[in-house]
Amino acid sequence: xxxxxxxxxxxxxxxxxxxxxxxxxxxxxxxxxxxxxxxxxxxxxxxxxxxxxxxxxxxxxxxxxxxxxxxxxxxxxxxxxxxxxxxxxxxxxxxxxxxxxxxxxxxxxxxxxxxxxxxxxxxxxxxxxxxxxxxxxxxxxxxxxxxxxxxxxxxxxxxxxxxxxxxxxxxxxxxxxxxxxxxxxxxxxxxxxxxxxxxxx
Numbered sequence: 001x002x003x004x005x006x007x008x009x010x011x012x013x014x015x016x017x018x019x020x021x022x023x024x025x026x027x028x029x030x031x032x033x034x035x036x037x038x039x040x041x042x043x044x045x046x047x048x049x050x051x052x053x054x055x056x057x058x059x060x061x062x063x064x065x066x067x068x069x070x071x072x073x074x075x076x077x078x079x080x081x082x083x084x085x086x087x088x089x090x091x092x093x094x095x096x097x098x099x100x101x102x103x104x105x106x107x108x109x110x111x112x113x114x115x116x117x118x119x120x121x122x123x124x125x126x127x128x129x130x131x132x133x134x135x136x137x138x139x140x141x142x143x144x145x146x147x148x149x150x151x152x153x154x155x156x157x158x159x160x161x162x163x164x165x166x167x168x169x170x171x172x173x174x175x176x177x178x179x180x181x182x183x184x185x186x187x188x189x190x191x192x193x194x195x196x197x198x199x200x201x
Contacts, residue, residue, distance in 0.1 A: 029199065034060070034199070036137075036173045036174060037174070039169050041193055043201070045182045054083065055087050058084060059084065061140030065135075065137050070101070071142065071143035072103070077102040080102055098134075111123070113153060115157055116154065117157050117160045121161075125168065127174075132173055143177070145181075166198070
């Protein structure tokens with residue numbers, strides 16, 4: 001049975017505590033345990049949950065001299081910057097030196113006017129190589145997924161992209177956080193999301 005790894009702050013359930021034979025064994029990690037090659041999804045129901053996971057993820061990348069790319073959709077660049085500033089980070093310096101980029105979905109996911117998972121993986125590979133060439137230790141990517149709910153061309157291929165990430169990321173110098181608002185995605189899609197992410201927050 002595959003291992004599902006969670007990023008939470010509670011004790012691991014012992015075999016005696018599991019109530020179903022279908023419960024998957026879990027290993028508990030924190031954001032700071034994540035390394036290049038890891039693929040995490042954040043399922044959030046409140047703005048506080050969104051903010052807590054995103055801030056910790058981006059902060060870890062910035063403080064470990066990673067190139068950080070944050071893709072926003074339902075939120076704004078200004079809100080993300082305020083999260084980081086409230087956490088004590090000098091966002092102006094990170095932006096000025098090019099370590100931090102905050103972009104919209106049209107600039108990343110929908111660059112050709114449609115969503116192409118193969119092209120998106122190639123884009124991540126290129127950005128990871130560029131980050132390495134610029135002297136960064138890795139590429140840290142956080143991306144909101146609400147853009148896929150607007151029925152943009154080929155946005156239904158989002159889960160295909162998540163599957164492809166699991167082939168690309170291991171062994172790469174890139175780590176990815178995919179952010180899903182549980183209030184807006186259907187239960188069927190949320191189940192697919194759980195199946196395609198090695199780490200779940």
